Amino acid sequence: MVSVSLTVNGKAVTREVEDRTLLVGFLRETLGLTGTHVGCDTSQCGACVVHVDGVAVKSCTMLAAQADGCAVLTIEGLAQGDQLHPVQAAFREHHGLQCGFCTPGMIMAAVDIIRRHGPGIDETTIRHELEGNICRCTGYHNIVKAVKAAAEQSGGMAEAAE
Template sequence: MATVKLTVNGRSVVGECDERTLLVHFIREKLNLTGTHVGCDTGQCGACVVHMDGGSVKSCTLLAVQAQGAEITTIEGLAKNGELHPVQAAFKECHGLQCGFCTPGMVMTAVDMIARHGGDLDEHAVRRELEGNICRCTGYHNIVRAVLSANAAMHSVREAAE
């Protein structure tokens, strides 16, 4: 057994797990944060995307012990003060979800993408960056619209602040 110490959604957590426990299973089973989904356990579908130390990672490709000391943000950690994150709000407004299974991973990937690219995103770039996330309902058109809408909204807020 291993002791894993992390900061998850701004809160320090400590948990015991087998050394072979994947980060996605640690998050879901030890921390009861079930918004991060297990889709394939092979890194192919993107349903398990979380942020680790500020960047997106597929949590089914990492052992929990590999994340020792890291700062993790899950889909549950995006909303602040009862308000949806702008990307979550855009997914809602643009109907960027259907069954919802892929949505947490898509949202987490989009938040990271927007942070890295700022206002410099177009449809081609969004589609390219979302290639590692699979939507089995094939709702990609509205997902891409949601990401572009959130990017525009977040970029205009940054410009207004400057």
């Protein structure tokens, strides 16, 4: 067992976990934050994307102990109360979701993409950047539209207060 102390969605958290506990398991099972999904267990699908110290990571590839001392942002921490984050609002407005399983990971990846590329991001770059996130419903067209709209609307400032 190892003690892990981190900030999750702005709240300090300390827990004892097994050494081999993945960050996605820590978030879902230990903290009850089930918005981060486990889709493949092999880091291929991107359903588990969260931000660690402001950078998008696949939480199924990181041990909880590796996040010790870090700030973690999950889909649950993205909105400000009842006000959706601009990327969440764009996904809703442009129907960038279908079954919704990939949506949390897509949104978290999109926030990071917009942060890094800014408001002038083009469709080709968005598609390339989202290659690590799989939508089984093949809703990529509307997902790309949503990311582009969010980037344009936010002026590139789509990151949450991390």
